[in-house]
Amino acid sequence: MRHIFINSYQRVKNMDESKTSQRKTRERTITEKIREDKPYEKNRMSEKILQEAEKIADEARNSLGKYCIEECHAYCCRTGYLVLTEEELKKVLQGKDYKSETKKLKQGKYSLYIGGKDKPCPSLNREFKCECYKDRPQGCREFPLFFKGNEIILSNRCPAVREGKLYPYLARLHALGYKINRPSDDILETIYTSNIEF
Ligand code: SF4
Numbered sequence: 001m002r003h004i005f006i007n008s009y010q011r012v013k014n015m016d017e018s019k020t021s022q023r024k025t026r027e028r029t030i031t032e033k034i035r036e037d038k039p040y041e042k043n044r045m046s047e048k049i050l051q052e053a054e055k056i057a058d059e060a061r062n063s064l065g066k067y068c069i070e071e072c073h074a075y076c077c078r079t080g081y082l083v084l085t086e087e088e089l090k091k092v093l094q095g096k097d098y099k100s101e102t103k104k105l106k107q108g109k110y111s112l113y114i115g116g117k118d119k120p121c122p123s124l125n126r127e128f129k130c131e132c133y134k135d136r137p138q139g140c141r142e143f144p145l146f147f148k149g150n151e152i153i154l155s156n157r158c159p160a161v162r163e164g165k166l167y168p169y170l171a172r173l174h175a176l177g178y179k180i181n182r183p184s185d186d187i188l189e190t191i192y193t194s195n196i197e198f
């Protein structure tokens, strides 16, 4: 009888151990899966957030179109500096003479000064429109809102920024986790002065 009891006890014990071992294996598999999935999920999320943020930023820039031409009269195309690649410089110059306004910067970039009297950006026409709009330089595409990691840098030179016209878009970007920064120094001038090749 005792023998039978021991055998039954052993059988139940073996079954319990087997179930525990199966459960542990299952738990380990799930944990490993979560570990594997997590970075994938995280990357997917940040990629999704980045895409959404870029979409909002484009909407913000596009919302200024009419204001830029009719009210601001393309202030950013008439004053300040453009930081350009050699290819962008060629496109923007449109064969015009801006030698004394052009400086070579580090890393193969150029600075074009567009603050001179009667010397706005060579691509700006009399209707305050850009003659190379479809192929305009990267800096012009991004102005007045730039991405820097999880920060949005706004150019204080832009009257639309100063008047808070971008607020609804900035609120959406902030809700996505972006910090909004509006430094008082002009970004392009900072780049210009810190990158000049002597
Ligand atoms: S300074 Fe601002 S509002 Fe004016 S044209 Fe440039 S982006 Fe538009």
Ligand code: SF4
Pocket (backbone or CB within 6 Å): 076, 077, 082, 092, 121, 122, 123, 124, 125, 129, 130, 131, 132, 133, 136, 137, 140
């Ligand atoms: S290239 Fe076009 S958008 Fe850029 S500053 Fe000149 S006129 Fe303005």
